[in-house]
Amino acid sequence: xxxxxxxxxxxxxxxxxxxxxxxxxxxxxxxxxxxxxxxxxxxxxxxxxxxxxxxxxxxxxxxxxxxxxxxxxxxxxxxxxxxxxxxxxxxxxxxxxxxxxxxxxxxxxxxxxx
Amino acid sequence: xxxxxxxxxxxxxxxxxxxxxxxxxxxxxxxxxxxxxxxxxxxxxxxxxxxxxxxxxxxxxxxxxxxxxxxxxxxxxxxxxxxxxxxxxxxxxxxxxxxxxxxxxxxxxx
Numbered sequence: 001x002x003x004x005x006x007x008x009x010x011x012x013x014x015x016x017x018x019x020x021x022x023x024x025x026x027x028x029x030x031x032x033x034x035x036x037x038x039x040x041x042x043x044x045x046x047x048x049x050x051x052x053x054x055x056x057x058x059x060x061x062x063x064x065x066x067x068x069x070x071x072x073x074x075x076x077x078x079x080x081x082x083x084x085x086x087x088x089x090x091x092x093x094x095x096x097x098x099x100x101x102x103x104x105x106x107x108x109x110x111x112x113x114x
Numbered sequence: 115x116x117x118x119x120x121x122x123x124x125x126x127x128x129x130x131x132x133x134x135x136x137x138x139x140x141x142x143x144x145x146x147x148x149x150x151x152x153x154x155x156x157x158x159x160x161x162x163x164x165x166x167x168x169x170x171x172x173x174x175x176x177x178x179x180x181x182x183x184x185x186x187x188x189x190x191x192x193x194x195x196x197x198x199x200x201x202x203x204x205x206x207x208x209x210x211x212x213x214x215x216x217x218x219x220x221x222x223x224x
Contacts, residue, residue, distance in 0.1 A: 058211070
């Protein structure tokens with residue numbers, strides 16, 4: 001089974017802090033994604049990466065950056081946390097089309113910014 | 115703007131009944147179709163994938179795809195209270211990002 005591991009299940013941070021959310025997958029997937037999910041707004045794509053050291057902006061990249069130094073690890077960085085970044089953050093990875101291109105999610109990080 | 119639409123619900127069905135969840139999508143080039151189950155406070159869990167027209171069965175779940183009508187559905191037979199969750203439809207066109215629907219909240223009443 002694919003395993004996508006997010007480093008923290010719950011996180012509480014102060015406004016202005018720099019926040020790191022870590023994600024590791026064990027299936028050698030090329031593609032990795034960061035989403036946030038808010039009630040009534042659904043899943044929104046923040047950033048994605050199709051290869052090591054490669055990153056692309058999603059629909060809502062403002063206030064975030066990412067790092068992909070190794071294939072299995074994709075980190076989301078909140079440069080200066082704000083209260084409107086309080087949300088559930090979901091990391092995901094997907095395999096190639098020849099294996100179905102399925103998208104698998106980590107368990108999520110519920111971030112509260114006070 | 116590529117879109118995936120779902121009835122937000124809640125859809126309420128009695129225990130033992132068939133729950134029918136529907137999804138329409140706008141991108142005719144979509145090639146892969148997925149259903150996720152998400153319990154409150156948890157992350158989405160992949161329960162079905164379908165790639166060609168017709169039905170695909172897995173246990174109590176059946177996914178149905180009609181590309182001409184741009185329509186995907188999920189049937190849950192013998193619904194159980196543990197099936198109560200939000201079901202997300204996702205559509206993928208290779209080389210582009212996944213597009214998710216807003217989800218349908220299902221409530222199975224004992």
